[in-house]
Amino acid sequence: MNTPLSANVQKLRKFLEGRTGKAIMDYNMIEDGDTILVCCSGGKDSYTLLAMLMALQQRAPVKFRLIAMNLDQKQPGFPEDVLPRYFESLGIEYRIVEADTYSIVKDKIPEGKTTCSLCSRLRRGIIYRTAKELGANKIALGHHRDDMVHTLFLNMLFGGKMKAMPPKLVTDDKAHIVIRPLAYCSEADIAKFARAMEFPIIPCNLCGSQENLQRQKVKEMMHEWDRRYPGRTESVFTAIQNIVPSHLGDNDLFDFRGLTLDTPVEEGDIAFDAEELPISGTIPITHTA
Template sequence: MNTTMDTITTDAAAAKKAAFEANKLSKRLHRQVGQAIGDFNMIEAGDRVMVCMSGGKDSHALLDILLSMRQRAPIDFSIVAVNLDQKQPGFPAEVLPAYLKSRGVEFRIEEQDTYSIVKRLVPEGQTMCSLCSRLRRGVLYRVASEIGATKIALGHHRDDMVVTLLMNMFFGSRMKGMPPKLVSDDGRHVVIRPLAYVAETDLERWAEHRAFPIIPCSLCGNQENLQRVQTKKMIREWERQYPGRIDNMFTAMGNIVPSHMMDRKLYPFETLRATGVADADGDKAFDEEPCAPPPPTPGALRIAPDSEDTP
């Protein structure tokens, strides 16, 4: 009898803790998405937001959070979910329509056989992402015009933005990231990334909690040697050794000091002259560089303030 009661008590405690953690995660995700939308004026009154649904965890979370936020938003905006069925072999075409109907959201499934085009043009073993992305982008821009969307929402998150910055540095020799908001390359659409402040690990937890019907990408999902995959593994390892490093890199993307970089288009180095006036933000070239803290000792307690500790 005592054993049964102990088991019930333990299960109840575990369920309570799980509910508390899920509630805390929900608050954090909604706060971060709301902050990103506000900081970059992503969604305005009367907008028709096209949420691009791939079937992965990120786009599922984006739609889920935007639907929730729309219910209590101080402005009125509409949402339409759009999925591009690229005709990949074995793609479960019935999964997303069934899910979107269950959520009561307007949606459109666009069928375009970009899979065959990519497989025909890209030699076996080479990266498919670039061509696939261009084809997909063109289709989605067309659909956005056809449905009258004023914003195109993509599910890229904080880690995607940091990885893109590093990849452009490593392989493109340029300081270029993935902005939270931009005008599309055809000049006709505004693209937004409301998950810009959200960590990928939180999206993984949210997808598990919400039990989204995840559809893996069979076209590129198994390309483990992709530079993007390797770069993501690298920053995950950095984060494990030095917690907060991804956040620091992400924050740095919004704290650019042109006078301390080398881009002559952004700062007039050629005409720079001594003024004789002290500048608190001037040259600190000989100052000691900030050092990263040592990695935490195994078993050590790390305490950080968290405003979400109350359910």
């Protein structure tokens, strides 16, 4: 995009850079000497992620290397020239990896069934291998705050676990650290920024829209909650950062079996009081025989 940014877009960009920088600082995502593989799918989130990291790289107190990566999954009609041309216009180091995961997914998954799980596993393995080949110790993904909240509800409602997407994690093989610098950014702000920047968006047509996906249903649920009660997604994300183990039910996180009157418990039973209804005066108590 060569035209000057409007004042509103500059303000939005500054806001997103600030939120990204805060997430990076809060979770110590980037350190001096890191080589970060930035996964770019061609969607609004990954374009924004790359823009934020490149901007922060210019003024960060630490030095780190960025390598943009795209996985060409050989989807029919995939515009192979778009991302290389975009990366070259930015002057960033990049790697295009070609792997026909499309055929594998279509062969393994029956028609009408969701493909996301297998597709994600295949992509993940290729990304990890590429990071190792390029000497990258960090892998940056474009998941944002809404993704994390939706994942929490997916795991609660369909998996029986209170588990979300962490801002930072170690890969199963202990070879890399995965970071999500957009953890504090909302999807709405990212979408608005992507439109203003006129990123060359490449839609994922591997699986079609698949509107019956569980994630899509959760997304619709949260959108409805936010419409009726603004700020619900932000509130749930804040809750992810403020866990009170003594008021859940996991024996591995809190020793309920060993609970005694002397056990220190955060908040105690006042956690269930309605703070907006303070108790005043006396409460009459009637004894019956």
